[in-house]
Amino acid sequence: MFNDIKFTKIKVNFYSLKVFKCLLICFLFSFFLSLNKIFLATLLFFFLIFLKIKKINIILINLILICLFLKLLFLIFPVNDPYINAIHEKDFLYGRKNFQYIYNSYGGDLSYNKVNLKKKITIKNDNLGFRNNKNFLDQKYIFVGDSFLHNLKISQENLIQNILKNKYNIDIYNASLSSHDISHYFEVIKFFKKKSKFSKYVMFIFPGNDLLNYNDPKLNYGTLNHNFLLEKYMDLKKIFNFHSLISYYRYSFKKKGLKSRVVEFKNQSLKLFFYKDYLEINNSKVLFSKNFNIYKSSLPDLIIILPAKSYIYCNFFKELPCLKNNFVEKLKANLIFKDIKIIDSTDFLKNKAYQLFKENKQTIYDYDDTHLNEIGLIYLGEFINNNLDIINN
Known part of the structure; x- marks a missing residue:
């Protein structure tokens, strides 16, 4: 019984981590959208939640790298508009x-x-x-x-x-x-x-x-x-x-x-x-x-x-x-x-x-x-x- 409880906790924590990563992807993705298209980030969440954690990790890492690259690029070449x-x-x-x-x-x-x-x-x-x-x-x-x-x-x-x-x-x-x-x-x-x-x-x-x-x-x-x-x-x-x-x-x-x-x-x-x-x-x-x-x-x-x-x-x-x-x-x-x-x-x-x-x-x-x-x-x-x-x- 103790093992069952421990397994359940691990499963819940794993799922919570998965949800968190999906939310983080959607949050970062929303920065590329206009406010009236923010619903696309919500739709993305329902797509991501059915993916395996490995694919979610790959998407998250790549998205973070893209964000860092673009931020650095815009800092080096600022737009004075x-x-x-x-x-x-x-x-x-x-x-x-x-x-x-x-x-x-x-x-x-x-x-x-x-x-x-x-x-x-x-x-x-x-x-x-x-x-x-x-x-x-x-x-x-x-x-x-x-x-x-x-x-x-x-x-x-x-x-x-x-x-x-x-x-x-x-x-x-x-x-x-x-x-x-x-x-x-x-x-x-x-x-x-x-x-x-x-x-x-x-x-x-x-x-x-x-x-x-x-x-x-x-x-x-x-x-x-x-x-x-x-x-x-x-x-x-x-x-x-x-x-x-x-x-x-x-x-x-x-x-x-x-x-x-x-x-x-x-x-x-x-x-x-x-x-x-x-x-x-x-x-x-x-x-x-x-x-x-x-x-x-x-x-x-x-x-x-x-x-x-x-x-x-x-x-x-x-x-x-x-x-x-x-x-x-x-x-x-x-x-x-x-x-x-x-x-x-x-x-x-x-x-x-x-x-x-x-x-x-x-x-x-x-x-x-x-x-x-x-x-x-x-x-x-x-x-x-x-x-x-x-x-x-």
Whole structure:
């Protein structure tokens, strides 16, 4: 009987060790997956558990060696890409909390070759993962938007909230993040309304990316970043960064085809790159399903429309038609935005860009980027300052 008990214990310990090794394999394997494909690691477990322990050992040893090799390789040849360093991943769209990063930028998002336009960029994320020098402290205004305000090609001191503070003494909290769209904006507003009852919310919409057919809200998006276990797992995953780095290299190979999606216009005095998909976006539509009615208490106080580069510089190139956009009307046509104040910054920035180039031969966009540059953000700050009273009256 004693031998039977001893044998049973050995059998249980053996099985427990087998389960542990299977779980470890799945855990390491998950570092190569995006968050929305993490279920594949679970499926792998049910496959592994039926294998013999020798095969499991071989798989585990090889996987550990692969992880060590890749980690060493990425340490020797680091990737200085701000997106994969400052943000967790596309399926966990949160900035890394309390993160600081300095890198040299050699071109904009339209650049398919390394260029000589070198900028030293400082990135600093606060305790919520957004690019602010100070943590959220009930600032009067909260901005929600995408890469136009979060721009990882702009150094910290030149971000819109710092411009408004330094030039106009307006306290802004910038809750924008690259790759966000309107469905994210609603969730961010909902998140901050639980933290502050008195802040005003300004939503920035770029028609090139944001005018979409929105069917399903990103429910509880804001709360994911406050799930302790998930947050710690994502922090650990970011240390290895396998999924983001592999995605980066895969995108880099695809980027060779970026040239076919970019068009260059030039004349005797000016040369600019444009993204073809943003040349004519007047036909873009934005629709919201009834599911978005849940955001009736999470609406912005003001919406500011940001311009496409082609709308600003259409007067400079004969190839570009100067179209009058109707984005305000398109947004207002949706019941959810019917009573929201909406203003368009296009004409203001277009006039500023014309005057700037006429007087100084400078532009409000870098020639190879779709986002406003440092000068453009100064002018956007002026436009915002001129119009904030709309939501204070």
